[in-house]
Amino acid sequence: MVCNSTTRRLEWEDGTSVTYIPNGSAAIDFDCISTKNTTVSQVKYGNWTVIETDKSRVDTILCAKAESEEQCGGYTLMTGLSENMKPCLKIFTDPLPWELAQRQCSADFGSLITINNAEENKYFWRTAITNNLLEGMHIGAHKSSSDPSIWTWVDGEVPFNGKSYDNFVSSFPIPGAGECASMLTESASALWINEDCNDDKLPFICRRDDFSTMPKSCPTEAPKAEEDIFSPGFPNPGLPCEYVLFVAAKKIVEIEILTLISDLNRDFFEIFEGSSGSNLLANFTGSILAPTKIRTAKSNVMRVNWQTDGMGSNRGFRIRFHEASP
Numbered sequence: 028m029v030c031n032s033t034t035r036r037l038e039w040e041d042g043t044s045v046t047y048i049p050n051g052s053a054a055i056d057f058d059c060i061s062t063k064n065t066t067v068s069q070v071k072y073g074n075w076t077v078i079e080t081d082k083s084r085v086d087t088i089l090c091a092k093a094e095s096e097e098q099c100g101g102y103t104l105m106t107g108l109s110e111n112m113k114p115c116l117k118i119f120t121d122p123l124p125w126e127l128a129q130r131q132c133s134a135d136f137g138s139l140i141t142i143n144n145a146e147e148n149k150y151f152w153r154t155a156i157t158n159n160l161l162e163g164m165h166i167g168a169h170k171s172s173s174d175p176s177i178w179t180w181v182d183g184e185v186p187f188n189g190k191s192y193d194n195f196v197s198s199f200p201i202p203g204a205g206e207c208a209s210m211l212t213e214s215a216s217a218l219w220i221n222e223d224c225n226d227d228k229l230p231f232i233c234r235r236d237d238f239s240t241m242p243k244s245c246p247t248e249a250p251k252a253e254e255d256i257f258s259p260g261f262p263n264p265g266l267p268c269e270y271v272l273f274v275a276a277k278k279i280v281e282i283e284i285l286t287l288i289s290d291l292n293r294d295f296f297e298i299f300e301g302s303s304g305s306n307l308l309a310n311f312t313g314s315i316l317a318p319t320k321i322r323t324a325k326s327n328v329m330r331v332n333w334q335t336d337g338m339g340s341n342r343g344f345r346i347r348f349h350e351a352s353p
Contacts, residue, residue: 028066030059037066053077098237102135108150113141113182113234118158122228125207128165129181130316133286136257136345137235138182139167144192151232152210152217160212165231166219168193168208170200178208182234195219249273252350255285258333258343265338270331271302274350280329281322281351287315288342289335296344297332304330325353 028037028045035058038044045055052075055066066075067086078084098104099115108114119131125139132138142148155164167181177186178193178200187193200208200221207224210217222229242259245268250256252274259266272280287296291313300306300323308329309321323329333344 028055030065032060035060049074098239100238102137102233102235104237105150108147113137113236115235115237116140116154117233118154118160118230119233120158120160120230122230124226124228125165125169125209125222125224126317128229128231129167132167132231132233132235133316133345134288134314135233135235136286136342137233139165140232140234141167141180141182142192142194145194148192148194148210148217149215152212152215154232155210155212155230160230163209163212163229165207165209165222165229167234168219169224170206175206193219195221246270250348252348254347256344256346256348258335258345260343265335267335268333270333272329272331272348273302274327274348276327277353278327278350279323279325279353280327280348281320282329282331282346282348284311284315284319284321284344284346286345287311287313288344289313294335295332297334299330299332300324301326302328302330304332322351 029040030036031038037055037059048055051072053066055075055077057064057077059065063080064077065080067078068074069076102115102117105114105116115137117135117137119128123131129139140151142151151166155161168178168187169181171177171179171186179186194217195208196211196218199219205221205223205227207222207227208219209222209227209229210219241257244259245266249271252272256270259268272282274280282298284296289296289312294312296311297307298309298311298321300308308323329348331346335343
């Protein structure tokens with residue numbers, strides 16, 4: 028409780044009135060300006076008591092987070108959009124090259140902003156202007172690594188096509204001008220251009236799902252190809268899990284490690300050919316922030332083991348797998 032200087036009465040810190048008082052509690056309807064008193068809970072007796080605020084006292088503190096903080100954890104909950112996919116964002120004003128900016132977002136299990144429609148494009152432009160990003164910012168569009176003739180969104184490699192929104196300046200992307208994209212924030216048109224991924228330094232916005240979408244336990248069903256797979260309990264994973272990834276017969280499995288944040292030589296991300304766990308393809312520990320791909324040699328089944336004791340500062344992984352030709 029805090030003292031309202033206008034009413035001179037105690038109220039909850041969020042500005043709401045105190046409407047509930049446990050039985051047997053001391054009266055709280057007093058002038059908190061003149062008496063310098065507040066109220067604390069006596070857990071042992073199940074009631075509240077009045078104490079003087081200017082005297083030394085040791086108490087246990089229980090903190091409550093706002094719903095938006097709990098949902099986005101250090102990011103900001105986006106409001107006012109009809110589309111709620113990936114509703115959490117964070118603004119980075121220090122300019123970085125596109126590649127390093129994407130790694131920064133990846134470390135938070137997000138990506139540079141994806142823009143699905145004109146409403147979102149205007150929203151992110153307004154957000155940029157409000158935060159003084161007046162000379163452009165990176166967005167999460169880039170040339171596909173598998174097919175340089177198409178442009179995709181980095182969070183799911185969704186290609187631009189006749190049904191996908193884009194706002195490139197007419198005649199852009201220009202061949203040879205760069206394989207990543209940025210938004211021109213100087214104008215309300217919020218048009219896009221292509222840029223060099225490693226040289227052009229700009230501020231950026233990261234976007235990610237909220238924590239409610241993260242798994243709380245190991246999967247009971249086999250994961251699906253082309254969908255993001257997160258370790259359980261993000262951002263504080265404590266469960267070791269096993270995953271069997273499979274594709275159609277006569278095809279092979281390609282896994283893409285989008286993010287791995289683990290404690291070096293304490294947590295391990297193991298990848299095996301086949302389902303038995305006898306043919307080790309790779310064993311990672313520490314952090315991976317740049318997309319890393321591993322393929323089976325001939326099997327259409329891959330086994331992944333996430334080995335963690337949950338006692339360190341790790342955050343887990345974000346992966347995706349695909350069907351590929353041998």
